[in-house]
Amino acid sequence: MNRLSDWHIMGVLAVLGLGLPFLAPSLITQLSFLWLMVVFALTWDMLGGRMGYNSFGNIVFFGIGCYAAAIVQRDAGLPYFEALALGLVLGAVIAVAAALLFGAALLGIRGHYFAIGTLGLGITAAEIAAGWDYVGAGSGMALPLYPGALGARELFFCYALFAVAIVCFLSLRWLYGTRFGLALNAIRDDQDKADAMGLRTTQIKVFAWCVAAFFLAISGGLAANMIGFIDPRDVAFAGATFGVWMVLMAILGGKGTLWGPVLGAVVFHITQELFWTYLLGWQRVALGLLIVVIVVFFPQGIMGWIAERRAAREGARP
Amino acid sequence: MKKGLFAGVFLGLALLVAPAAAEEPGVIRLGAAVSLTGKYSSNGAFTRKGYDLAVTKINEAGGVTVAGKPYRLEVIYYDDESTPARGAQLVERLIQQDKVQYLLGPYSSGLTEAIAPVTEKYGVPMVEANGAAISLFRKGYRYLFAVLSTTDEYLRGAVDIAARLSDDPAKLRVAMAFENDPFSQDVRDGVLADMKRHGMKVVVDDKLPPELNDMSATLSKVKALRPDLMLISGHDKGASLAIRQFADQRVNVPMLALTHCDSARIAENFGPAAEYALCAAQWASTLTYADDLFGSASDYARLYEETYGEVAPYQAAESSAAVQVYADAFERAKSLDPEDVRNALAETQMMTFYGRIEFDETGKNIAKPTVLFQVQDGQYVVVYPEEFAEAKIRWPTPPWSER
């Protein structure tokens, strides 16, 4: 099989991303969510797949992005796009600061305790947001209406999220090609040795989380505007949905690979939508089953499976 | 002669056909996206039954006459699958493809919130019966009308009664526990506004987390502070938990008012522990409202039960009322132009079996108070508003030691 270069695939996706909104306008919202899922999966994979730190708390940064945008747009008194831009910048700044803070505290913890700790972080964030009146407490926050014709809003955010997904992918792709990428893998494979070799593991880990936080916050601000309303538990800090799906998508596609998370996001999102359309009433049952099947029978993910097949075919031991 | 015969036959036929053509009623098509599947499906079904029952009754009674021409009503339904995004998509489809010019609302505030921007954009009036969130009416929508009482009204009756029964409302001390979700917090905002008017003091104000399964911390506070009135809203779970734990912890409060007690079935499930509790509701079949179409509220309940074989829920009653509002507006507008219909809707002043309906400039119904039931001897008895009450309120609630 002729190896598809990364650029071929990216070209196809670019065409799809740019063209689909016009070819199938009824799918615009689904497409926007797809790009969001891609960002979720890619950022999670950097920590979970590449670095071996399974985080259930990445949703915190997404939520920070949501709320930062909502607050700025509510209080800054600026016209829509200026407020949105400021909100996104502020969200990114706060999220990165949060990653620095939490990273310092939690990234020293290993294995599943790290996972649990970040889970606790996610829930705490959701509950604090739900209790804090300034951000609307349990009633959540509504975002201002998009100034434009009907349909323009959906198109704008579809392209915006698409842009974020592309930038995220390209940035990570570049990062993984540098020493930083190798360092991440070293931490995953044997952190003590990496430490002994002189790698500044703590700095690297925190930096990775900051990068993830950055992209998550920006996509959060955009997603919040697209949805129009943020609920602390169901939208912003949706640990039980988005927070877990991040992990599943990366695993489904293949942890630690470049295209794995993207593939996983696409397959997962499409499958979910199909469940919703055709299995209504049973779609969450199907989702539960899917999760069990992926995790138990298919933990190497699609890319992992392809790699094994290819290796088997070429005679090497998988 | 043949010509004459033909002419005669032709004339005869024409005479036969012409009156029939003149009497053939037009059709006014209303559109609705309701939840036929998904988490709201049972309430969506009630909504649809309510719409259907009213449409049938109105058509049977001769339909609607607009500027001298008779019309019958028809509703086009789509299933919004209990999802706001799909509701909005389907409403766009109803307007753009099916060319519907008047909409009936969906079930739930969330879906109504998603659909309202669409109807506003296209200038299509929507009369809704199942979206109570007050936030809907703070966005300046011109084409949205709601027949039901909004969330801020839910527990107003309890505050009113408490104020009326006391010598000095400003001395009243109130405890509140509301679930920390948009609906319940809206109810809380309404109640706070009312209490502020009377000058009442809030001594406990807890926001219950939705996952919380135990109110004992709140109730310990209530026992210590001895308020005169306690208000609780937390959907079915809040109502069930409140009744159970009030009994368990022997909390003595002279007046307790809740929402959702009928859907939580507190009288059936908790027996004597549920006595004296006040329950907010949109409608009761025992109310003495009446109109020309359905008769009294109990007539409606009977008709519904005969038609569908189940007890009439308030969701169906308010949906039927929404259709009645349209019928009335069409006739007054004397036109089918959506803008004219919208203006006629804005001036609605009618009494229905469901209650009085009159819209303020934001579109909410300001003429129908929420009803308060009290659980008396295991039955839900209307005690407020007094003009329509079946019995007097039993107050104050005796302490547990005497029950």
Place this chain on the structure above:
Amino acid sequence: MLDNLALLVQFPAVTVDVVVNGLLIGAIFALAAYGMALVWGVLNIVNVVQGELVVLGGYVTFLLVQAGMPPLLGLPVSAVVMFGVGWVIYRAIVFRVVDKDVFISILATFGLAILIQQLANLSFGADVRSVDAGLGSAYFLDGMVTVAWVKLIAFVLALVAGAALWLFLRHARLGQAIRATAQNPRAARILGIDTGRVYAATYALNAALCGAAGSLAVMAWTIHPYMGLPYTVRSFMVVVVAGVGNVGAVVAAGLGLGALENVAGFVLGTEFQIAFVFALMVAILVWRHGRAARRREHLK
């Protein structure tokens, strides 16, 4: 917040009420936590479906009471039924994740949890259910401190179950087999222990404990299909704080967390109750990690 603190000082009876009720709530979490610790220690699995097992136990009692059974009998019956359910779940799915990474078990049991939630919703409906055990409440201190008898039973049961579990693990053959398998599965197998059966029995035992907890929950409070997560998360927390080996520590942690949570709810306001609890968990994790790091070790 200061008003609430003042209340506690002004009315010491209220403090007692809040703390006692908290301890009783904690007892039911402790029951679920024993199982969680067992499964974690022996099978090396974090059982995210724990809360759903509790909810199912509650439904068993609810359905039986509807069919006319006396409520308190629901307790042992739920435990037995859930034992069977746990065995089936183990043999069907869980056995596949036992030898894999703990993280995989988290995700797999999470999927299972969603599955069970939805099936419960479809079978039993989304309505909130409750069972009246008909036992009333006990009061002390002039009615200021009230304790539902059901909750007291839960408390006693939690202690009894803890003691029984400890004895079982120490002296019963199966209990010793479980401990052996936890220490060294290979050695246990070599010595002739059927580790598959041991694992199944452990998981089933966990489910039985959850069933009992659920039965008490439906009598003391309410249940509905989506109510499992708080139980999962609290039993999690208890095990994180207490560690997996020590039954006594689990009891203490469970009761302590229950009391602490209730007091926090009272003082900070219920809207911050859960935030407090989880922030506490994160803080404890960070603190324990700090201690381990000073000895150049890691949390295991």
